[in-house]
Structures are given as C-alpha cells and as structure tokens.
Amino acid sequence: MITNEILLEGPATGRVDAILGPMGEQGLQEQRPDDAVRHLAPPELWDELVDEAVGEVRVIHRHTKFAAPARFAVLSSSSSGNSSVILHQTSSGTRATLIDCGLSPKRTNELLETLGASIDCIDRIVMTHFDSDHFNSSWVSALPDHARFVVHRGHRGVAGRRGALTRRTDVFDDTFELAHGVRGRAILMKHDDLGASAFRFDFAMPGGRTRSLGYATDIGAPSQALARTLMGVDVLAIESNYCPVLQRESDRPIYLKRRITGGSGHLSNGQCASLVRAIGPRRAVVLLHLSRDCNTPEAALLEHAPELEAGLYDLVVASPDAATEPIPLTAD
DSSP states (O other), X not given: OOOOEEOOOOSOTTOOOEEEOOEETTEEOOXXXXXXXXXXXXXXXXXXXXXXXXXXXXXXXXXXXXXXXXXXXXXXXXXXXXXXXXXXXXXXXXXXXXXXXXXXXXXXXXXXXXXXXXXXXXXXXXXXXXXXXXXXXXXXXXSOTTOEEEEEGGGHHHHHHTTGGGSOEEEESSEEEEETTEEXXXXXXXXXXXXXXXXXXXXXXXXXXXXXXXXXXXXXXXXXXXXXXXXXXXEEEEEOOXXXXXHHHSOXXXXXXXXXXXXXXXXXXXXXXXXXXXXOOSSEEEEEOOOSSSOOHHHHHHTTHHHHHHTOOEXXXXXXXXXXXXXXXXXX
C-alpha cells in the first residue's frame, strides 16, 4: 500500500508532490492535502494544483508561489571571460542559471564544482550580449539538452550568427520569467553597436516580500534609467572596469582607449561608485570586469571607502581566477 504523503519539492516544474492511494474497487480514496502524513510547506504557499491519473494512484503536482532558495556567485570576470551563476536549491538538487558564458565549458564546470554544482545542473544561460568574452561558442554544443539560451530581442541576429538559435532559445523584450517565482526585468544599455542588457531579478518571498539581484556589466555609462531599474536591490553586481589614470598611462592604442571610455564601452571605478550610490543596494556589491591592465582591486575599492566605513554594504571584488563565495539571495 502507498501511504499518503505530501512531498513538496519547492518551485520546480513537473514535480510529483503527493501520491494518494490506494486505488480500490470504490475508486481512488479521496484525501485532502492537510490529511497528509508529512508536508514540507504549509498549504498557504501552494499556488497551482494539477491532478493526473498514473496507473493505480493519483499524482498531485503542486507549485509554490515563491522562489526556491537561491545564491549568487561570480565564476570569473575579466576581459578574458565572464560568467556568473544563480544557484537554485530545490529538493531534487541544485539547479543553475548562468549569466553569460564567456568561459569554456570545461573551465565553467571546474568552477561550478567548487560550488557543489556542474554543467548538468544548468537550466538556462541568460545573455547580457554576445562579445567573445561573454559568449564562448562551444556552449552551443556543450549545453545540456534541456537547457536554453535567454536573449534580448535586439541580440537575436547576433545570437543566430553565433549559433545560439540552433537550439531552444527564449527571446525577451523588457520582462520575463526567469524561473518559478523569479521575475526578470531588462534594460538595454549602450555598448558598442548592439548594446548590452542589464538585469533586475526579483525573487518572490512569503508575505508579499521580494529579494532582488541587480546585474550590470559593459553598460557604457551611468544612466538614470538604469539607476531607477535597479533601485534598492539587495545584491548588486556591477562592472568597475578601469582606473582613468592607469587607462591614460597605458600603452593601449588610442582607438581602444576611446572605445572603452567614450560612453559606449565600460564604467570607470568612479562611475561605478557613483552609480552604486544612486542605486542604493541594501546588502552587498560585487565588482565585475576589472581590467587586468588598467585597474587594480585596491583602486576599485578606494572609490567605495565612505560606504564601507559606514557599513552600508559588503563589497566583493570578482576575480578572473576563482569563483566568489556564494551570496544568499533569498535569506532574511
């Protein structure tokens, strides 16, 4: 005999959350969810209910209204390759959303393993843009069969040219559902010819609350529209690409310096700090995409000295060589 048991797995789709039985001559015994022997989430968190007959038992699939427990880490960030990850913790294990895939699949897997995940955990790759340090074309064949690319409509053409449309691809404009209980909002920023998407991800929590992650890299210049979009996020990952003095004194070609500093390239340390103050993150800031040649962690950190002294947020500088320590996104 199969016992009555609610197995609520969290916000993943296609779960078997309860098996109610047995099937007898009278038909399936009706059971209410609160009659279950065990439940892992209270009924007020249940959002959807779909029943189906499977063999001699009734299978109930339930979804919660809320996001799964989630953490954020930067796998690597530099002009050599950029990739970050949101780790979603479900009862079936760790699932992963990559933001950009500028590293080789092999290197990405190595870094994911340091976080208790792997390539097989990846459900989607959300693309900011398709520069070579953000998109490694090896992912077209290396991505798990069930996974998909998520790209801005303005990047659909370049995505096709890079091979990303040969498999399942979700195209968004302004807003989209990233995962169950997680809403994404995008704003296209000036970067070279096609721009780069900056994101706000809102994670639904009990009691009408949300937790949020802002992600902005290769955004050209600060803007009020971006500051409004990311206003008050809990965790902010943002580029702090160059020190103006080191950029000016470098032996880089003039055209490259102008590209980087001309308003459609990257943020300087000072521009980053100014934008962070306008956004007002509540808990943590992660600095992305520091130039190996024209920046140092010390120079980037110096711009945030008043906020750090006041304890307004924690600050992490992403490295090209190792993943950052995961930051909880859905914790109180």
